[in-house]
Amino acid sequence: MAKATVAALRAALDAGQQSARDLTEAALARAKSTQSSLRAFIRLREEGARADAAAADARREAGCVRSALDGIPVAIKDNIAMRDEVVTCASPILEGYVSPFSATVVEKLGAAGAVVIGSTNMDEFAMGSSTEHSAIGPSANPWNRKCTPGGSSGGSAAAVAAGIVPVALGSDTGGSIRQPASFCGVVGVKPTYGRVSRWGLVAFASSLDQIGVLTRTAADAAAALEVIAGHDERDSTSVPQPVPRYTDALTQDVSGLVVGLPEEYFVEEGVDPEVLASVREAVGELERAGARLRPVSLPHARYAVATYYLIATAEASSNLARYDGVRYGHRAAGAHGLSDLYRRTRSEGFGAEVKRRIVLGTYVLSAGYYDAYYRKAQQVRTLLRGDFERAFAGCDVLATPTTPEVAFALGEKTDDPLRMYLSDVYTVSANLAGVPAISVPCGLVRGMPVGLQLIGAPLDEATLLRTADAFERLAPQHVCEPPDPT
C-alpha cells in the first residue's frame, strides 16, 4: 500500500486483485494508524467513503468505470466544502459547521468516481507554513516526526507521503501546496489562477488562492488535475479555456525545451547551499536530456514576500469579516449588543496568526495607509507580472528551488512570524503573477526531501507536467518513500 500511486491502484482494480472497498478500507486503516504520529487528518469520512467505494465497485462490475480516479481513495484539505460534511479550516470559529453544498472540485471528484476518505489538517484558514497554526495541533513530517510537513496544506502532503492516499487536494495562496510537497518529498501543483474553480473553497486571499493537487508522481498529478480543472460559472474568476488532456502531454521529451534560470533565485544568500546544489543538479539532468538552459532575470522577485504579505493580509481582513457569530460558526456567550457579540466571537474563535493577519490587513487598508502600503504593493505586483511576461517570452519554464531549506523543526519558527513568512520566498511570486507552478522531488539533504520548482506560462500546466514527468524518469531515485512511513 505505501508505494501506491493512482496508476498502481488502478492496475490492481483493473486486474481484479483489489476492490475499491479494499482500497478505501486500507486507506482508512492507514489514516487511523498514523494519526497519533502524523496527525494528517482533521476528520475521516468513514461511512460516506465506504458507500462511495461500494458504488465504485458496482460500476466496475457493470462495466461503466467513470475515470482514472474511479474507486481511488483521495483526501481533501479542510477548507474545501463537501455537502453534509463538517468543514472547519482548522479553526475554532467554524467548529461543527456542516456545509450545505459541495465545492465544484468535490463534485468533479465525485463525478469521476473518486472516494473522499477525509479532510486533512492545515494551518488555520490556510495562514501558515507549518500546520502549527491548527486548532487540532500540528501535523508531522513522515520523513522525520520532529519536523514540520510544511503548510498550509501540510496534512495533505503528509497523507500522500505516508502512502495513505495517492491524491490529496490542497490550496495554494503563497506556496501552501508547493512548500509542503517539497518538505514531504511529493509532487504539488498550483495551477494557473482561474484554471480550477474555487466555488466551495473557503476564501483567504481571493486574488491569490488556487486549488491544486498533491500526488506521488507527475503522472498522477496530471490525471487528478484533468479531473478538477475547468470553467465554472459559479466562480467569476474561472477562465473559460478548455482543459487539455494533461495525461496525453507526458511525452517524456524535453529536447529543445528552454528552461529559464532566474538569477535572483540562484544566489547563495538566505538558502541552504546543499538545497541549491541539489536543484542545480536537477536542472543539469534536464540539460543532459536535451533541454536548453537560459539565464533570466526577475528583478522584482526580491520584493515578492513583502508585496505578498500586504496584499494577502488586506484581502484576508476583508474575507474574514464574515465570521461574526451570526450566520454560522462559533458565537460567544454573554454578549451585550451586536458589536460586543462580534468582538467576543472573533476574539474567541480566531487563533493568534489569523488575528495578526487581520490586524495587519486592516491596517494597510485603513485611511492614510492605503496608498503607502496596499496600492504600492499592487503596483509592485504589476512590475513582477511584467518580469514573468518578459521571462516567458524566451523560455518555456523557469526552474528554481521550491524552498530555501529542507523541512524545519516543529516549534522552530512559531515565535517569529517574519521568519516563517520567508519560508515562502520562492513560491509567492507565482501566486502574485497568477502563473502555474509545480514542485517535484529532486533529492535529499541530510535525509530530508528537496523540491525543484518549475514555473510555467499562464495556462501551460501541460509543459510543467511534461517536464516534471520527464525529470522523474531521468532521475527515478528521487521518487522515493520516507524510510519509516508508519
Add this chain to the structure above:
Amino acid sequence: MAHITRGEVEHVVALARLSLTPPEIDRMAREIDAILDYVETLRAVDTTGVSPTSHVIPLATPLREDRADDPIDPELAVANAPEHEGSAFVVPAVIEGEEEG
C-alpha cells in the same frame, strides 16, 4: 515603535472587531512593527505611473443568462446559525450608543 504606535494598533484592533488584552496588544504591536519594517523595502521600488494589479486574469465581468435557479433551501441556509427563528437569523438587540467609531 518605528512604524506603528500602540495606540494605532488598538485602533485597528477595534476596527477589525477584535478585542485583545494589553499584553496581547503589546505583542501584536511588536510583531506588526517588525513586519512593517520588512515591507519598507518596497519604498525603494519606483512605481511612478505603474497601474496597480488587483487581478491577474484580464477578464471582463463575466455575464450569464438571467434564469430562475433552485436557490438554497432557506431551512438549510440557517441550519448552521448559532440561533435562528424559522428562516431568520437571531441577533442580540442593536443597542444605541454602545459603539465607538
